[in-house]
Amino acid sequence: MTQKHVIVVGGGIIGASFAYHLVKSGVRVTLLDEAKERGGVATPKSWAWINASWGNAEPYFRLRQYAMKLWQGLDKVVPGLQVNWCGGLLWDLPEDELKAYVKQQSSWGYDIKLVGGQKARRIEPNLTEPPEIAAHAPEEGVVEPEHAVTCLLAAAEQKGAQVLSGVRAIRLAEDGEGIKGVMTDDGVLEADDVIVAAGAASPQILKTVGVALPLDAPPGLLVTSEPAPELLQGLVMAPELHVRQRPDGSLIAGSDFGGTEPGSDPEATAEQLFTKVKAMIRGAENLKMAGFAIGHRPTPPDGVSVVGRIMGKTGLYVCVTHSGITLAPALGELGALEILEDERDPLLKPFGPDRLLARK
Numbered sequence: 001m002t003q004k005h006v007i008v009v010g011g012g013i014i015g016a017s018f019a020y021h022l023v024k025s026g027v028r029v030t031l032l033d034e035a036k037e038r039g040g041v042a043t044p045k046s047w048a049w050i051n052a053s054w055g056n057a058e059p060y061f062r063l064r065q066y067a068m069k070l071w072q073g074l075d076k077v078v079p080g081l082q083v084n085w086c087g088g089l090l091w092d093l094p095e096d097e098l099k100a101y102v103k104q105q106s107s108w109g110y111d112i113k114l115v116g117g118q119k120a121r122r123i124e125p126n127l128t129e130p131p132e133i134a135a136h137a138p139e140e141g142v143v144e145p146e147h148a149v150t151c152l153l154a155a156a157e158q159k160g161a162q163v164l165s166g167v168r169a170i171r172l173a174e175d176g177e178g179i180k181g182v183m184t185d186d187g188v189l190e191a192d193d194v195i196v197a198a199g200a201a202s203p204q205i206l207k208t209v210g211v212a213l214p215l216d217a218p219p220g221l222l223v224t225s226e227p228a229p230e231l232l233q234g235l236v237m238a239p240e241l242h243v244r245q246r247p248d249g250s251l252i253a254g255s256d257f258g259g260t261e262p263g264s265d266p267e268a269t270a271e272q273l274f275t276k277v278k279a280m281i282r283g284a285e286n287l288k289m290a291g292f293a294i295g296h297r298p299t300p301p302d303g304v305s306v307v308g309r310i311m312g313k314t315g316l317y318v319c320v321t322h323s324g325i326t327l328a329p330a331l332g333e334l335g336a337l338e339i340l341e342d343e344r345d346p347l348l349k350p351f352g353p354d355r356l357l358a359r360k
């Protein structure tokens with residue numbers, strides 16, 4: 001039997017996960033990304049919380065929960081990959097909603113508990129105004145997203161994938177039977193299947209074969225501090241301020257994990273946000289802001305992932321999502337299975353692209 005060849009367009013966390021899982025399953029993989037540097041576009045600008053919580057409907061919760069389980073295995077088999085299972089402390093909801101939320105999520109098997117002020121202070125001793133009640137989810141974690149992409153791509157290459165940086169997909173190549181490959185500046189690259197995993201740029205690529213995928217890309221601003229000594233133990237989700245500490249000691253924060261609306265003066269927005277960070281954490285009072293970044297979150301209009309084949313377009317698969325850091329292992333693994341075996345895992349069923357597609 002000839003080896004199946006799959007082209008992955010996009011080398012952010014989603015494309016990297018597809019490449020890794022496909023090549024592991026014996027597929028010949030070519031990943032191309034228009035950027036010369038590895039890491040993605042939205043991916044390096046992410047807060048990178050790995051979680052299943054946050055008010056999600058059950059099918060989406062289940063997909064995220066599965067992804068968390070896969071991350072736990074991935075950091076053991078992908079060289080250099082490190083997930084910090086530091087846990088999350090969250091109290092950015094009114095008390096009654098917080099209680100209902102913890103009750104619902106724990107009834108679904110999520111390790112999340114209500115904690116009082118004393119316990120919250122033990123979990124995060126440096127909060128200047130610790131909560132009197134909070135939700136604590138010890139199994140939540142975080143990856144440094146750019147590093148995770150580098151590790152996944154290196155592992156994919158090590159297994160035989162070809163990763164082409166600085167190669168742009170100009171359009172998809174189609175004939176009467178379906179998608180045949182990708183047009184690049186050097187001509188058409190042919191494949192049995194093409195996966196469009198180009199984040200916020202995915203609709204432009206799909207449009208070249210008449211597929212109109214609606215997608216929002218709201219901006220989110222995150223501030224970072226200069227490196228500091230250890231101030232936080234895990235992820236902190238306070239009202240209007242989500243903050244965590246990175247391995248180099250720097251703090252990274254937004255008014256929520258998806259970043260702050262930058263407004264007309266992003267610099268002023270960043271300064272205001274940073275003032276709140278300094279006020280929130282004992283020991284951060286004299287920290288300097290190192291900078292801020294604005295990322296655009298690829299967000300389908302109903303807020304959940306778009307993953308699957310496109311009806312009437314043989315050889316075309318798409319994967320675009322918000323929460324891509326959390327979801328990448330699940331989407332990559334289950335997507336690879338679908339491409340290879342034509343078998344759609346029940347976890348993916350609600351997230352097919354056809355629910356959103358219109359065709360010209």
Ligand SMILES: Cc1cc2nc3c(=O)[nH]c(=O)nc-3n(C[C@H](O)[C@H](O)[C@H](O)COP(=O)(O)OP(=O)(O)OC[C@H]3O[C@@H](n4cnc5c(N)ncnc54)[C@H](O)[C@@H]3O)c2cc1C
Pocket residue numbers: 009010011012013014015032033034035039040041042043044045046047048049050167168169170197198199200201202205220221222257258259294295296297298319320321322323324325326327
């Ligand atoms: C501020 C912010 C905070 C976030 N917080 C979280 C969080 O806490 N937890 C979480 O799970 N998620 C979070 N997200 C969302 C997450 O970062 C994204 O869902 C994820 O990074 C999307 O990955 P991607 O690979 O689809 O896209 P990208 O990282 O954007 O990668 C797409 C790639 O496609 C390439 N490309 C585009 N067009 C072409 C073309 N024509 N030819 C070739 N290559 C092309 C680009 O160069 C890019 O490398 C956050 C996002 C932002 C912006």
